[in-house]
Amino acid sequence: xxxxxxxxxxxDLFDTLVNWxxxxxxxxxxxxxxxxxxxxxxxxxxxxxxxERFDRDAFMDAHASVYNEIFxxxxxxxxxxxxxxxxxxRTLKRLGIDEKEVxxxxxxxxxxxxxxxxxxxxxxxxxxxxMKTIAKHLRVGLISNFDDxxxxxxxxxxxxxxxxxxxxxxxxxxxxxKPNPLIxxxxxxxxxxxxxxxxxxxxxxxxxxxxxxxxxxxxxWIRTRNHxxxxxxxxxxxxxxxxxAELPGRLGLQE
Numbered sequence: 001x002x003x004x005x006x007x008x009x010x011x012d013l014f015d016t017l018v019n020w021x022x023x024x025x026x027x028x029x030x031x032x033x034x035x036x037x038x039x040x041x042x043x044x045x046x047x048x049x050x051x052e053r054f055d056r057d058a059f060m061d062a063h064a065s066v067y068n069e070i071f072x073x074x075x076x077x078x079x080x081x082x083x084x085x086x087x088x089x090r091t092l093k094r095l096g097i098d099e100k101e102v103x104x105x106x107x108x109x110x111x112x113x114x115x116x117x118x119x120x121x122x123x124x125x126x127x128x129x130x131m132k133t134i135a136k137h138l139r140v141g142l143i144s145n146f147d148d149x150x151x152x153x154x155x156x157x158x159x160x161x162x163x164x165x166x167x168x169x170x171x172x173x174x175x176x177x178k179p180n181p182l183i184x185x186x187x188x189x190x191x192x193x194x195x196x197x198x199x200x201x202x203x204x205x206x207x208x209x210x211x212x213x214x215x216x217x218x219x220x221w222i223r224t225r226n227h228x229x230x231x232x233x234x235x236x237x238x239x240x241x242x243x244x245a246e247l248p249g250r251l252g253l254q255e
Contacts, residue, residue: 006218008193009134012202013144016222016244017123017131018155024120030060038113039063045108049101062094079180081171084148085110114151123159126245133248133255135164141187142168145177145207167191179211201247205234220247
């Protein structure tokens with residue numbers, strides 16, 4: 001499949017360009033089992049702000065409940081985004097924290113949580129080189145489902161190749177997520193391209209393959225351990241690869 005077929009490659013962020021390593025998060029016991037979570041990193045701020053009112057188990061339960069509700073909202077037909085900040089605001093309100101205390105404390109929790117997420121998120125060198133090769137021949141863009149705009153953009157800068165990208169969209173900036181057609185249409189407007197001009201690359205069948213194909217883009221699917229087979233109802237991608245590093249070769253692009 002030659003480079004002349006596309007004017008641009010637009011990629012996903014997590015598990016496409018960057019990986020985040022949950023092993024870099026602390027262990028915490030929750031409901032009888034140990035999980036990796038940033039939650040222990042939040043406890044000092046909560047203890048300082050709330051004093052004797054702070055109950056670890058109550059916070060963990062409220063946070064888990066809110067997270068499940070947000071997951072349902074995101075999975076709905078409109079694929080709406082709910083930000084990390086909003087998640088902590090809802091959690092604190094559920095705990096009955098005074099309205100005046102909620103905004104600054106929620107922001108403190110967001111910053112602490114996202115600092116560790118950023119710290120454990122890296123782009124493998126082979127993917128960086130692949131994007132440099134692609135950018136020599138085609139325009140490049142990015143759409144990410146990520147619930148914190150500031151951190152999403154910082155992670156992009158951490159890759160060292162942010163300047164290669166004509167357009168970067170983080171879902172927290174828009175209020176909706178892939179596969180909502182609006183987020184794909186936004187990248188088309190920003191890059192001033194037609195859908196058929198773009199090859200969209202991502203690892204998630206529903207968000208990346210279905211979302212991009214539904215608006216008329218071509219799609220490259222990264223087959224991962226989490227997504228070995230395409231679920232029923234997902235259109236066939238135009239290209240299947242195991243890693244972004246393979247894409248220049250599949251497109252016939254030379255360094």
